[in-house]
Amino acid sequence: MRRIVTIGEIVVEVMATERGDGFLEPLSLVGPFPSGAPAIFIDQCGRLGQPCGMVGRVGDDDFGRLNLRRLAADGVDVSAVSVDPEAATGSAFVRYRPDGDRDFVFNIRRSANAGIALDAAARALVASADHVHVMGSSLFSPAVVAATEEAVATVKARGGTVSFDPNARRELLAAPGMRAALSGLLDRCDLFLPSGPELTLLTEVDTEEAAVGEILARGVGAVVVKRGAAGAEFHDASGRIAQPAFAVEEVDPTGAGDCFGGAFVTCWLRGMPPAEALRYAAAAGARAVTRRGPMEGASTFAELDAFLAAARV
Template structure:
């Protein structure tokens, strides 16, 4: 079976602290469980936009695992390569927001079913016949075997001319900055498109200068670098020297978790459709704006129409 986009990695449910500036060390009210996992959010959003998608991952034999499988399947994702591990629990994350919008996570990912993802789960035909393979850095920080699974998938993709997109998705709760740099090295060198948050990019290369960080990425391999800048929109730079920027859409923020992953999906959609660079960025910015207005990390746009409505309202 051939897909437009496939991804692999963590599948988890998320619980969100109801009040702002709450801390996990004191009792409080949490909302959830919400389906989540960075690569899963991206692939689900791709499916909602109408792309043919598949996902490779592992869940536990529990209600949360069933919730995740049912959600992805209901949105059109092929779930035939999501495996159930009888000896592990499905991944979980607890999130508390600070007033400034920053987040505090508690994960069990390193001890969850997601950590059991391995190269044995990666099939040549499943990866090699797709158009795009999307990798999330958070997956490679979970366990040695999940990193090796991603490495195998990328190797197959490159052998079969599959476009590789990477979101470094740094997670200090899973790996230190030095560990992250080392783990990401192989993936940066093999990626065609890197979709990265501005703050993450500056941290990766220990610099205050965005242009310097972008050039250091190009020195390692990718053809396109997309920088997600939150309320300041996004920009795209190509190895050949094209620079395109698009402003953000000012909307009421309710829950920003997952916005970057939804952005990735919208970018991939526009790229596969052969749109102009600025049109792709506008579409992706609008998709992220739709997401932040909804509670739940996977609750992004339900269709292209929902994104188009935002664009029309702002008369972009």
């Protein structure tokens, strides 16, 4: 089976137990949970039995050890996750507002994540990879952008493939060089996995239909649009496939899109028909929201098969 590698942030997540606006008063919290968008993605790949690994950096602390143990236990190669002797592991504090929106307090850029680089261990992992998955949220520094671009070039030169989840807000594009970096990655990817509003983020058009056409015309092989409770869609040169969302009781939506992406990329690399891959991915996203904690709902194929056997749309 093809080996998937991703590069990016590893954090712990701590979340409020009650809804409200921000963190301006003392409140009850639960955590820490292993987290970080690329870490959630690759953990889902590992849970599905796909060969995979991650390039990242954690602190020499319990938060780092918590993440490394979870990833390794789920089958992720962590040989290229270095340990910073001084900087702390990244963190994210989350609170849900009454309307379901979220407030975050992040420590990523000044955490151990700031030291992510392609050292000898990371280059060895990349050299073994057949596929690179890129998360836009991970491109938080020029050093990480450079490491990601080198990994993409290395794998593409060997005939490998690239998937790209922009996972970004429009404000991110204001950072110097960020739009060019994201646009360059879009041009080099084989599979593009935006959430609904991100579909037009890097295009010259405003409508989603036109954006899909423009992206495919740029050489991207397929586009998978994630719409949460509204389902998902697959687009390629042969047309469109729609997948409705599964009806579940939502406990925590954080990480659902990353689990969806990990499941879809795994199935796609195994040669499954797009409709089947989309169905597994939708199931993975649905199961993810039923557990508190970003990685707690990552699924095995056996769990997805059981879910699908009993599922409602």
